[in-house]
Amino acid sequence: MHLFLFLLFGAFCAGGAINLLIQRKTINSALSLIVVMGSLALIYMLLGAEFVAVVQIIIYAGAIMVLYIFVIMLLNAGEEEQSKGSNVAKIFGIPGLFAGGIIGIWVLLQHRPQEKLISIGMLYGPADKVGMMLFTKYLLAFEVTSILVLIAIMGAVVLARRSNS
Amino acid sequence: MNDIPISYYLLLSAFLFACGVTGFLIKRNVITLFMSIELMLNGVNLSFIAFATRLGTLDGHIFVFFVMVVAAAEAAVGLAIIISVYRTRETLNVDRVNLLKL
Numbered sequence: 001m002h003l004f005l006f007l008l009f010g011a012f013c014a015g016g017a018i019n020l021l022i023q024r025k026t027i028n029s030a031l032s033l034i035v036v037m038g039s040l041a042l043i044y045m046l047l048g049a050e051f052v053a054v055v056q057i058i059i060y061a062g063a064i065m066v067l068y069i070f071v072i073m074l075l076n077a078g079e080e081e082q083s084k085g086s087n088v089a090k091i092f093g094i095p096g097l098f099a100g101g102i103i104g105i106w107v108l109l110q111h112r113p114q115e116k117l118i119s120i121g122m123l124y125g126p127a128d129k130v131g132m133m134l135f136t137k138y139l140l141a142f143e144v145t146s147i148l149v150l151i152a153i154m155g156a157v158v159l160a161r162r163s164n165s
Numbered sequence: 166m167n168d169i170p171i172s173y174y175l176l177l178s179a180f181l182f183a184c185g186v187t188g189f190l191i192k193r194n195v196i197t198l199f200m201s202i203e204l205m206l207n208g209v210n211l212s213f214i215a216f217a218t219r220l221g222t223l224d225g226h227i228f229v230f231f232v233m234v235v236a237a238a239e240a241a242v243g244l245a246i247i248i249s250v251y252r253t254r255e256t257l258n259v260d261r262v263n264l265l266k267l
Contacts, residue, residue: 020200043211075247080197119217
């Protein structure tokens, strides 16, 4: 069951990532990125990371992708121009693809008895446990993050403002 | 059937990261370049979660949370820069944006 669910969502994930690469219109790439993020949230659920899965949906698939799609609509981004593929890509890309595939298959087929298997929900990470850790062990990092976000907001406002000069 | 090795998750993570790198190298549209960066961040997040499950601590989840915050800040500032570049140059093609100052 775990393997089936992992393969299903992993296939969605990989398909969305490949579709992002081959689509020429920007909005299609953005929508396939949403598919990748949604299926990644389900994979996080398989690993027991409830809080991270929900945050992934809210922040990534919600906030960030809405921002991207607004910018795509605002700037009227249509099809991108393409050039002819370079020779360097053909010389290095195809052997590189084969090498990557062979390494991947080798990792999959290698038998390692000491490798620990993981099952569904082996580590349970609900919001209260993550929140306790966030506000005790990682409190300083969390507070510094608020300053980072504040600076990012101010920077975005200053950069996107229309200058009057 | 209920237990699968952690290397499956790591392979998916590596695949997502590789797709992000490829998109960053082959795409011309600057918004798509940004989306490729998001894809790379997502691949790294998946390996954080997988290792957190393997090691049995929740620290990886916290790290993923911080990565998401940084990604949100980066997207806000980056898209603001894209808008202001588009205003002065009227293009989204990165090959045409080759001067820092007009």
